[in-house]
Amino acid sequence: MRFDMLERRRENLANMCEGRARMLEEQFKASMNHVRALTALLTTFHLGKQPSAINQETFATYAERTAFERPLMSGVAYAERVLHANRNLFESKHGWTIKEMFSKEKQRDFDEYAPTTMTQETLSHLTSLxxxxxxxxxxxxIRARESGKGALTNPFRLLESKHLGVVFTFAVYTTDLPEDATKEDRIKATAGYLGGAFDVETLVENLLRQMAGSQIIAVNVYDITNETMPLVMYGYTNVEKMQSTYVSDLDFGDPARRHEMRCRFKEDA
Ligand code: WA2
Structure with missing residues (x-):
């Protein structure tokens, strides 16, 4: 191919990749901001009222009505921080025992637990886990409650759906903490955790498929927090970094993690 044609092709790939990266980033951030807003709802109406003005039914209804605000999430859930000393009281109040996530058996004794108490209907399988x-x-x-900031996991297979995704967590505190509160202050004030699951395998797939040019380019998203061991977050065909690969930076808003998008023309494989 002539040099100027190669240049044009390369520019075209760069535009398509950047467009996808910015779109994905935007939808990630919108979803995360809305989970943050949900923590304010929980603080005000769950912890701030005696008795609580939010129960499973209210939470599920509100979560469903606002699901459009979290376009890449398959659902949200709230898990309560329960210290071992309060376990019996907690279990008798709810009428169920705290379960281990994978075996679904009664959880063994630990210093503390994080049983899910309220969920969007789509994540009802998390209740009591x-x-x-x-x-x-x-x-x-642990990272979310010590930092007071949103935290993202590694890509992993989500429970039940087995889809590849990441979980986003925001801690809910009993009191408003100052910006410079210590880790210890934060842990002590933790009441629970609000989280959402980014079902990357289906929802990101949907988003990217709708964009122009999706038939001709292969797109992968990697978690590159550990640079020597990039983890695939999205994409079937591995897009190696080579001459014909374009790389877009991605910022999903968790400063402890790094992500990138790699794009290439399918025929360049
Ligand atoms: N949500 C959905 N699917 C999952 C999952 C999860 N965690 N973990 C494994 N599969 C209640 O951070 C608190 C959501 C966790 C929040």
Whole structure:
């Protein structure tokens, strides 16, 4: 091919890749911002009222009515922070026992638990499961509550759906904390965790398929937090970094993680 044609082709790929990256970033951020807004709802109407003005039914209804605000999420859920000393009281109040995530058996004794108490209907299978018993969820819960910021997991297979996705977690505190609160202050004030699942495999797929040029380019998204070991977050065919690959930076709003999008023309494989 002539040089100027190659240049044009390359420019075309760059435009399509950047367009996809910005669109994905925007929808990720919109979804995350809305989960953050849900934490304010929980603080005001769940923790701030005696008795709580939010129960499973109210939560599920509100979550469903606002689902359009979280275009890439398959659902949201709230897990409560329960210390071991309060376990019996918590279990008798709810009429169920805290379960281990994978075995669905009664959870063994630990210092603390994070049982899911309220869910959007789409995530009802999480109810009563201790979210601290899954490695990705546990790490995310701990990072979210110590930082006061939203946290994203590694890409992993979500429960039940088995789709590849990531979980986003925001801690809910009993009091308004100052910006410079210490880790210890934050842990002590933690009441629970609001989280949502980004079903990347189906929802990102949907989004990208609708964009012009989707038949001719292959798109992958990687978590490159560990640069020597990129983790596939989206994409079937592996897009290696080579001459004909265009790379767009992605910022999903969690400063502890890095992501990138790689695009190439399918025929360049
Ligand atoms: N949500 C949906 N599917 C999942 C999942 C999850 N976590 N974990 C594994 N599969 C209630 O961070 C608190 C949501 C976790 C929130």
């Amino acid at each position: 201790d979210m601290m018993s899954g490695q990705e969820d546990r790490e995310n819960i």
